[in-house]
Amino acid sequence: MKRLAVAAATALLALFYRICRLFPVKRQVVCISRQSNDAPIDFLLLKEGLARKEPPYRTVILADKLESPLRYLPVMAKQVFFIATSRAVVVDSYCIVVSLLGSRIKAPVVQIWHALGNMKKFGYATLDTPEGHSSETARLMHMHEGYDAVAVSSLNFRDDLAAGFNVDPSIVFEAPLPRVDLLRDPAFRSRQREAFLREHPEMAGKKTIVYCPTFRKTPPPNEEKAMQNLLSAVDFDEFNFVFLPHPVSRQTIDDPRVITADRSGIDPLFAADYVITDYSTVMYEAGLLGVPVFLYAYDWGTYHEKRSFNIDLARDVPTLFTDDPSVLVKAIERDAFEPERYxxxxxNNITLPTHGTCTNHLCRYILKLVQQTDC
Structure with missing residues (x-):
């Protein structure tokens, strides 16, 4: 039944795509995300970069979370129209329309993924595991099919990314995400830090710890206890504690001393003096900001059995890796961190372009693909 439904949906999408191809193809790029309902910063930076090209390119950003299949149908129709009438397509996550249409799409499709750097195995590398999808679902939905190019932050991990997307390594190219430009800009960081502190004047006079856990498909049984233990170890007279949940996580921390940040607002990483994470690529973003990072691996005993990694966290990440919150907080209090090693x-995970910004580097690559493709 599912197979027939997907086949019917694919046929309808293909028919609608052919109709939309009757409209003029514009000098524009469409960027599609289902990570959130807000335009991702990487897409906004791409939009600015493409607008500065000569001649300029228009950028259409379609950001919609899949919260209800029926309500997503008009979203998919809109995606088809802009895919059919654009010179290039950029996605930062799995896009149903792109994968089902596949090779029917005339414009080049570029997957830039939403995570910075290399970390966990994903996609085809995690099929039939507790944290992954089933092989049947992947085949049925043509998961991650239709890409002409895939961006990676460092070619050191080309094969890892190719395995996750099930693509030929030859289409993987080196291009860190545009947001790296902001993370490396001291003036931008200073403005963002000041703006976040203005929003939260109660944080004045204390150092700030930002806690950014990764997404877990199934919350571990010790999650709530682990959070209680961590908060008990923090001296709230000395530190602010900001909780930055993963975009698709439902985890909450119910404690009046904790500031829960909204990802649609100012990124609290810019206001962080210390970052606590676990198995999240946030560790790279914090590293680019020059903020000390500590890993709270409270469920490592079960998590690493569910999810495989491309790196050895305990060995390869030069910082504290512990399930003991008191040890972690003491390390923060002593500034027990080696910035040079980090x-x-x-x-090693993020290779910056030799010339220009990450945004311009990615824009140039996209437009080169456009020139090579007869839309």
């Missing part, structure tokens, strides 16, 4: 680790 920066070396970040450079």
């Amino acid at each position: 920066q070396c680790f970040v450079r």
Whole structure:
């Protein structure tokens, strides 16, 4: 039954795509995300970069979370129209329309993914595991099919990314996400930090810890206890504690001393003096900001059995890796962190372009694909 439904949906999408192809193809790029309902910063930066090209390119950003299949149908129709009438398509996550249409799409499709750097196995590398999808679902939905190019932050991990997307490594190219430009801009960081502190004047006079856990498909049984233990270890007379949940996580921390940040607002990472994470690529973003990072691996005993990694967290990440919150907080209080070793680790995962910004580097690559394709 599912197979027939997907086949019927694919046929309808293909028919609608052919109708939309009758409209003129414009000098525009469409960027599609289902990570949130807000335009991702990487897409906004791409939009600015493409607008500065000569001649300029228009950018259409379609950001819609899949919260209800029926309500998503008009979203998919809109995606088809702009895919059919654009010179290039950029996605930062799995896009149903792109994968089902596949090779029917005339414009080049570029997958830039939403996570910075290399970390966990995903996609085809995690099929039939507790944290992954089933092989049947992947085949049925043509998961991650239709890409002409895939961006990676460092070619050191080309094969890992190719395995996750099930693509030929030859289409994987080196291009860190545009947001890297902001993370490396001291003036931008200073403005963002000041703006976040203006929003939260109660944070004045204390150092700030930002806690950014990764997404877990199934919350671990010790999650609530682990959060209680962590908060009990923090001296709230000395530190602010900001909780930055993963975009698709439902985890909450119900404690009046904790500031829960909204990802649609100012990124609290810019106001962080210390970052606590676990198995999240936030560790690279914090590294680019020059903020000390500590890993709270309270469920490592079960998580690493559910999810495989491309790196050995305990060995390869040069910082504290512990399930003991008191040890973690004491390390923060002592500033027990080696910035030089950590920066070396970040450079191995994120290769900056030799000339210009990350945004311009990605824009140039997209437009080169456009020139090579007869839409």
